[in-house]
Amino acid sequence: MQTDMISYYGRRAREYEQVYAKEERQEDLAQARRIIGAAFDGQDVLEVACGTAYWTEAFAASARSVVACDINSEVLKIARGKDWGRNSIEFLEADAYALPGFDRQFSAAFSGFWWSHVPRSRLPSFLDRLHKNLLSGSKVVFIDNRFIEGSSTPILRTDELGDSFQRRTLADGSVHEILKNFPSESELLDAVSESASTADVLLTDYFWILSYQIK
Ligand SMILES: C[S@@+](CC[C@H](N)C(=O)[O-])C[C@H]1O[C@@H](n2cnc3c(N)ncnc32)[C@H](O)[C@@H]1O
Structure with a gap:
């Protein structure tokens, strides 16, 4: 199942950001970009499953540094090709479930639209790592x-x-069955309750944003 998820996003790389063009979601997306853009001022951010770096673009300029990981070279190629100016940003091919040993610790972490793809049974170990x-x-x-x-x-x-699971069809006609979970607010808070000193969920019409601070 993980293999299909990986190849699906590899094949979807070039059409991926169309998901952010949905008319009815623009107001929520603008709100989310404001929140995420302001969240990591001066921080060293570890981003997991960064995809084409749509969200990285929102916070890279205000963060002190960013290490953004994804398992797919296809999406990373698009991410690396964006104009990062003088921002300190490194893109790394890495599995979210087996992150490499970094030579330092980070002061923040971010992930967009990845939690929903993590099987419930793998969520605790993913978060722990x-x-x-x-x-x-x-x-x-x-x-x-x-x-x-x-x-x-x-x-x-x-x-x-x-x-x-959802069935999704790509522009090339290929059909994929993709794990996609929709956790409730209390499931989100429960998942981080042991690790977090404070935690909060913001619900917009289309999205949830979970923010917490590590103990
Ligand atoms: C829904 S996309 C989100 C991309 C980006 N964070 C965003 O919000 O626009 C999910 C991403 O997870 C990546 N991915 C899938 N399996 C992964 C894994 N095991 N480790 C790291 N990234 C993975 C895919 O390549 C894809 O870029």
């Missing part, structure tokens, strides 16, 4: 989709572990 790379007091922000009837791709099935 991410948090191990962060200093005490680090700020962490995740943003992802809420399920909106009529706007979200319908859920095809939910398995015995509670993971839900």
